[in-house]
Amino acid sequence: MKKKVLSVLLASAMVVSLAACGASDDDTSAASSSSSSSSTSSSASTDTASTDTAASTDTAAAEDYVLEKLHIVVDGTLTATVDSGQQEFEAQWEEAVGERLGHPIDLVITQLDHSDYTGTVSRMLATSSVGDEDYPDAMIMSASMYRQYQTTGILWDMASAYDNAEFQARVTLPTVNENMKTADGKLYGFAPTYGNGCVTYIKQSWLDAVGKTVDDIKTFDDYYNLLLAFTNDDPDGNGSAGTYGVIAAGFGKLDEAPYINYMPEFWQGAYPSFYQKDGEWVDGFTEQATVDALERLAKAYADGIIDPDTEEAGTKQAREKFFSNDQSTSEGVFTYWAGTWLRTLTNNMSKNEVDDDLGDDRLVQLPPIKEIVDTWGGYINREAPVWVITDDGDGSNAREQAIFDALLDTMLDGDRVQTLWTYGAEDVHWSIHAEEFSTNADDPDKRKDYSYEEGEFHLKQSPNDPNAVWKKNHLDSVLVIAPLTNGFVDDDELVTKGNQFFTTHCVDAPAAAACDTLTANQEDLTSKKKELMNLVVAGEITAQEAMDEYTDEFGDIVEQILAELNAQ
Amino acid sequence: MGKQKTVTTSSGQPIRKKPLSIRMWNSRGYYLMFLPVFIYVLIVYYWPMLGVRYAFYDYSLKNFEFIGLDNFKEMFATKDFWRAFFNTLQLSVIKLLITTFASVIISVFLNEMGNMVAKKTLQTVIYLPHFMSWAVVAAIFTLFLSKSSSGFVNETLKSWGVIEKSIDFMHSKAWWRPIYYMVNVWKETGWGTVIFLATLSGINPELYEAADIDGASRMQKIWNVTVPALANTILIVLILNLAKVMNLFESVFVMYNTRVYKVADVISTYIYREGFMTALPNYGYTTAVGLFKSLVGCVLVLVCNFASKKVRGRGII
Numbered sequence: 001m002k003k004k005v006l007s008v009l010l011a012s013a014m015v016v017s018l019a020a021c022g023a024s025d026d027d028t029s030a031a032s033s034s035s036s037s038s039s040t041s042s043s044a045s046t047d048t049a050s051t052d053t054a055a056s057t058d059t060a061a062a063e064d065y066v067l068e069k070l071h072i073v074v075d076g077t078l079t080a081t082v083d084s085g086q087q088e089f090e091a092q093w094e095e096a097v098g099e100r101l102g103h104p105i106d107l108v109i110t111q112l113d114h115s116d117y118t119g120t121v122s123r124m125l126a127t128s129s130v131g132d133e134d135y136p137d138a139m140i141m142s143a144s145m146y147r148q149y150q151t152t153g154i155l156w157d158m159a160s161a162y163d164n165a166e167f168q169a170r171v172t173l174p175t176v177n178e179n180m181k182t183a184d185g186k187l188y189g190f191a192p193t194y195g196n197g198c199v200t201y202i203k204q205s206w207l208d209a210v211g212k213t214v215d216d217i218k219t220f221d222d223y224y225n226l227l228l229a230f231t232n233d234d235p236d237g238n239g240s241a242g243t244y245g246v247i248a249a250g251f252g253k254l255d256e257a258p259y260i261n262y263m264p265e266f267w268q269g270a271y272p273s274f275y276q277k278d279g280e281w282v283d284g285f286t287e288q289a290t291v292d293a294l295e296r297l298a299k300a301y302a303d304g305i306i307d308p309d310t311e312e313a314g315t316k317q318a319r320e321k322f323f324s325n326d327q328s329t330s331e332g333v334f335t336y337w338a339g340t341w342l343r344t345l346t347n348n349m350s351k352n353e354v355d356d357d358l359g360d361d362r363l364v365q366l367p368p369i370k371e372i373v374d375t376w377g378g379y380i381n382r383e384a385p386v387w388v389i390t391d392d393g394d395g396s397n398a399r400e401q402a403i404f405d406a407l408l409d410t411m412l413d414g415d416r417v418q419t420l421w422t423y424g425a426e427d428v429h430w431s432i433h434a435e436e437f438s439t440n441a442d443d444p445d446k447r448k449d450y451s452y453e454e455g456e457f458h459l460k461q462s463p464n465d466p467n468a469v470w471k472k473n474h475l476d477s478v479l480v481i482a483p484l485t486n487g488f489v490d491d492d493e494l495v496t497k498g499n500q501f502f503t504t505h506c507v508d509a510p511a512a513a514a515c516d517t518l519t520a521n522q523e524d525l526t527s528k529k530k531e532l533m534n535l536v537v538a539g540e541i542t543a544q545e546a547m548d549e550y551t552d553e554f555g556d557i558v559e560q561i562l563a564e565l566n567a568q
Numbered sequence: 569m570g571k572q573k574t575v576t577t578s579s580g581q582p583i584r585k586k587p588l589s590i591r592m593w594n595s596r597g598y599y600l601m602f603l604p605v606f607i608y609v610l611i612v613y614y615w616p617m618l619g620v621r622y623a624f625y626d627y628s629l630k631n632f633e634f635i636g637l638d639n640f641k642e643m644f645a646t647k648d649f650w651r652a653f654f655n656t657l658q659l660s661v662i663k664l665l666i667t668t669f670a671s672v673i674i675s676v677f678l679n680e681m682g683n684m685v686a687k688k689t690l691q692t693v694i695y696l697p698h699f700m701s702w703a704v705v706a707a708i709f710t711l712f713l714s715k716s717s718s719g720f721v722n723e724t725l726k727s728w729g730v731i732e733k734s735i736d737f738m739h740s741k742a743w744w745r746p747i748y749y750m751v752n753v754w755k756e757t758g759w760g761t762v763i764f765l766a767t768l769s770g771i772n773p774e775l776y777e778a779a780d781i782d783g784a785s786r787m788q789k790i791w792n793v794t795v796p797a798l799a800n801t802i803l804i805v806l807i808l809n810l811a812k813v814m815n816l817f818e819s820v821f822v823m824y825n826t827r828v829y830k831v832a833d834v835i836s837t838y839i840y841r842e843g844f845m846t847a848l849p850n851y852g853y854t855t856a857v858g859l860f861k862s863l864v865g866c867v868l869v870l871v872c873n874f875a876s877k878k879v880r881g882r883g884i885i
Contacts, residue, residue, distance in 0.1 A: 118846070119846070119847075119849075122846070122849055123844070125629055126849075145847050149629075149847070152629050242717055308715055308716065308736075309716075311739070311827075312825060519630075519847075519848050520850065522846060523841060523842060523846035523849070524648065524842075527826070527829075527841060531827065534739075534827045538736070538739060538827060553647060
C-alpha cells in the first residue's frame, strides 16, 4: 500500500514539475503572442496620416537608437557565400556603414539553403522571438512569401522610411516599390531591383544541326517542330537517339510566382493561380487556358520531346544537364533567367567544352512566340524579391528605422556600400588596382588572359574558382532601381545583350494574391495542383478529370478565397 | 482494498518487511545513482511532450490561441489526411507480413545449408543492405528502374521483348507499392533472419535424428520440425513490429513523388509537407495530426501487449 502511495506521490511530483516547466513556457509563448498581436494591432490601427506625423519623431528616435548588431537572413542570392569571400564582404560593410552611422556595427549573416528557404525562415521565426540571438532583424523574401507574411504583424511597415530614404532622389524605377504598397499605403518590403524573368535559350549548334534558325520559330507549332527535330534528328551528331527537345525545373513551378516562366511556350496565356482579370480575382488554375496548357504538355511528354527528368528536376539539376559535358542525353532548349544567367550558362558550357568554336554565341535567345505575345504580351517579369524588417511590436519605430537606415538606405547609396552589394568586397571580388591574371592557365585552348591598369574597375577571379571571373554579388547592376554613381560598371556585352533582350520582350507579372484563407490553404492547394499537373502530363488522367478532382476537393475553399480577395 | 500479500520464508515463517522509507534510506546509494537518469528522462523525454498541448491551439506565426478540438475536426474532414492514414496502415502491415515471411523462408534455407563457408558468406551478403541509408537505397533503385536509357530493368525487359515501351515504375500508381515492398524486402530481409536463425540454432538435434529414423525426407523435416519450432518466434516478431506500424517516414519520403501521392503518402510525409514545406504553417494542426498518430500507435502497442501476454505469457511493456 505504501508503495502505491509513494508511486502516486512520485507521479504527482513529476506532473507538477512538468506543469511548472510548461507554465514558464506558456508565459514565454503568451509574451511572444502578445508581442505579435500588439504589433498587429499597432500596425492595424495606425493610419497613413499618423505614420507621416510619426515619421519625424521616429527618425529622431532612430538617431538616438544605437544599432550595435544587425542580423540578416539571406538565401542563395547573396553570391558572396562563406566560401566566396563573405567574411571580407562583412568586414568591409561594417567599416563603411560604421563610418556612415558614426558608431561600430556588427553584421551577422545567416545564409540558408536556397531550396528550403521558405520553410527554414518560418521555423526560425516560430522558434525564436524578438531579442533572441537567432531572431532576424531583416530578411529576403520572394514575392509570394512576402504577400503571405505582410498580414502577419511580423513585418514592419516601412512606407514612411522608404518615402524619406536618401536614395529616393536617385531612384529611376519608382513603380517597383510603389506597386507593392497596400491599398492603405503600407509597405512591408523593399525591392532594390526589379524582378527579372526568364527567356528561352536555344543551342546554336543544335539549330545548325537540324537546319533551322531562330527566325524560323514564330509560333507554337514552329517551336514544337523544333523540339521534335532536337529529339529525333540527332542534333548532337553522335548517330543515336537520347537527346530531348527541352528541360525545365518542373512542368510548371506551381509553388512560386509567376508559376509559368520555366515553360512559357506551353503555358502561353495560362496562369495556374489566383490573379486579377479585368479587375476581378479569378482562379487561373480552373480556366480553359490552363486545361489547354496541360494538354499541350501531356502531348509533348507523350511525344518524348520533354526530358522526363523535368518532372522532378530542381533548377540546378536542369541547368547542369543542359550544359553537361555529355550532350548525348542533353536538350536543345532551356528557359531560364535573363541577363547575368546568359553569361553563366555560356561560361558553364565553355567549362564543359560544349561548342567551344561558337564562343559567346553558343546560345541564342528566342523572342516570345506569337501565342505568348497575343496573350500576356511577352515573357513575364516576376514581382521582385524584397527585403523585410521584423517589427518588435514595442510601439516605437526606433529599432526598425535604425535597421532601415543601416541596411536598406545604405544598400542603394550609389557608392561604397552599394558597390559591396553589387560586386562584393574590394580586392576580393573586384579591384581598381593594376593587375594581370589568367583563367584556365594550364589549358592552352581555354586560357584567357586579363590585364587591367591602375584605376580601372574590373572583376577579379572568383574566390572559389580561379578559372572563372566573378560576376556579381546580391544586386544586379542592370536591374537595380537606383544605379551606382561611382562609375563602377562591369560592361559584359553578353549580360547587357541578355538584359536588353528581356526588357524589350517582357511584361509585368500579375500581382500575387494574399488573404487569410489562401494563406491557410496554400500548401494543400499547391500540393494538389502539382499532383494533378504531373498526372495529366504523364497521361494518367485527362486535364478535365484533373479540374473535376480539384473543384471537388477545393471548390468551397477556392470560392472563399475569391470572396476574400474580391472584398479587399 | 485488496488483500495484502504476506511474504514468507521457505519454511513458511512470515518475514516482517521494514517500512519503505527505511528501505529507501538504506538503498540511498542506488537512488542517488538513479537520480541523474531520472532527471535526464524527465528533461529529454517528458518535457518535450508538453508540446502536445499545441494540438489544441491555432499556433502559427500569425496567431496563438486556444481553439479546443478545431484542429482535430479539420483533420478528420480532410481527405488527404485519411488517404495518408490508410496508406500508412496498408503499407506498413503488408510490408511487415512480406518481410517477415521472406525472412523465415531465407532463414530456413540458410539453416539447411551444409557448406558453412557458403552459408556465412551468404549471410553477410544479405545483411549488408540493412546498413545502407534509405537515401542511397532510393537512389540506386531509382536509377535501376529508371525509364531512361540508363534504366537497367527497362532496357533488359525491352531487349528480351517482354515490353515495348519503358515502364515508369517509380511514378506509376500501379507499380509504386510493389516496388516499395520489393525494396523493403531487399533491404530488411537479411537483417530479419538474425532472430529466426538464432531460434533455429536452438532446436534440439534429437528431433531431426528422430525424424531421420522415422524416414522423413528433408522437406518433411522442414515442415514438421523446423517450421513448428519457428512458429512462436514468428508470432512474437509480428506482434513486436505491429506496434511500430505508424512509424513510417524515411523509406517513403525518399521514394515517393507527387504522382503517387494517392498510394504512397503516409501520415509522417503528410505532416512533413504541412509543417515544413509551407511559408506559414499551422503548427497546431500538424501537432494534432502527430498526436493522433501517436494515439493510434499507443493503442496498437496496448493491443500487441495484450496479444503478447496471450501468446507467450508475458507482455512487451
